[in-house]
Amino acid sequence: MALSKHRVKHYILEIFYITVSWIMGGLLFVFVKFNDLPDSFIHKIYPVEPWMNKVTMYGFSIASCTVVGLIMGLLHTLAYPRLIRTRNILLSIGLRLLVFIVITLTIIAIFFHQSGLSIPQNNQGALQSSATDVFIYLTFIEMMVGVVVTLRRNLGSNYFRNFVRNAYFTPTIENRVFMFIDLKNSTQAVEKMGNTAFSSFIQDCFKDLSSVALDLGGEVYQFVGDEAVLTWMVKPGFNFEDCLLLHYKLAERLAKKKGIYLEKHGTFPAFRSSVHCGAVSAAMVGEYKKEIAYHGGVLNLCARLQVVCRDYNADLVVSEDFHKAAALTENFKFYPIADITLKGIANKQLAYNVAQL
Secondary structure (H helix, E strand, O other): OOOOHHHHHHHHHHHHHHHHHHHHHHHHHHHHHHOOOOHHHHHHHOOOOOOOOHHHHHHHHHHHHHHHHHHHHHHHHHHHHHHHHOOOHHHHHHHHHHHHHHHHHHHHHHHHHHHOOOOOHHHHHHHHHHHHHHHHHHHHHHHHHHHHHHHHHHHOHHHHHHHHOOOOOOOEEEEEEEEEEEEOOHHHHHHHHOHHHHHHHHHHHHHHHHHHHHHOOOEEEEEEOOEEEEEEEOOOOOOOHHHHHHHHHHHHHHHHOHHHHHHHHOOOOOEEEEEEEEEEEEEEEOOOOOEEEEEOHHHHHHHHHHHHHHHOOOOEEEEHHHHHHHOOOOOEEEEEEEEEOOOOOOOOEEEEEEEEO
16 A cells, blocks of 8 residues: 555654664764774774774764664554554563664674774673774664654654744744544443443544554644644645545544444544634643644534534534635535524534535
8 A cells, every 4th residue: 555645754763763863873872982083092992903093983984773673663653552562561571672682783793893892801801892882882872762752652743843943932823724523422332331431442442543644644633531732834735635535534543444443432423513714822831741733713613613513413514614715625525504603603614515426
């Protein structure tokens, strides 16, 4: 199956962040260990070739950490998530540790070979100490990379990038699309399944939703009970169809896995969605737990449109503003729902029930 451009971009950025982290870590190691030492003093301490100096060490650090970063980036992005999904923690830790040891020992061996380091009896202690220092430091870098990857996935790729950039400490106005997507008949499902089984059910639902959202460029803003809130930043050339496609692509994905859901959970999920767009204020909120929050009437109206979905037995309802932005699409049909009164909204609204052609 072909990867979507949004998923490819996500993978490339994650591999890039991991590679840059490794390069910066490697350069920091050379700087701390050798920067204050004259080249002549380095040659007295370490039996290296005359051409080996601080400049070549920096060059070797960049080259080797680039290779290691790319390898570890591919593993963290494509391989390790599959290991984690097996839920065999010991196997996951064991394989990751084995791969890391092999890679780091290979780098150390290449460095010793390229630098001309020999291992006569009187140099074994210094060389072993240097190898140990390198291994410990590479382990530290890998641990930091693991933290970066975990934070990026837990906070969301865009949230993590904006957090690192110190964005949103001052409220910022953004033009965004929001989608509220809600599980149908959730109350009956909880009563039938029980809290624990229902939580497992929701875990699987939101895992599939997250995968579809990634393919269509959507950011998961919040998970609230059995409801998820997704958002897209509207930029020049933005494809509003992607927001509508998400609802139907999720339904297709769930339909393909219907047998799995019925066997594992005894029920099959179906969702209703509402979509609205407009200007919102984005700001970093909280002190001991920080997050990026969006404020404005756009979210309130989008949430109220969920009631329209239930009242009119509609699976996907969009606001008049979103309809104006996406009306040129030939892949969807919009059926107007006029003179809707929404709780907390002063004026009557025009909404549209959406059907895929």
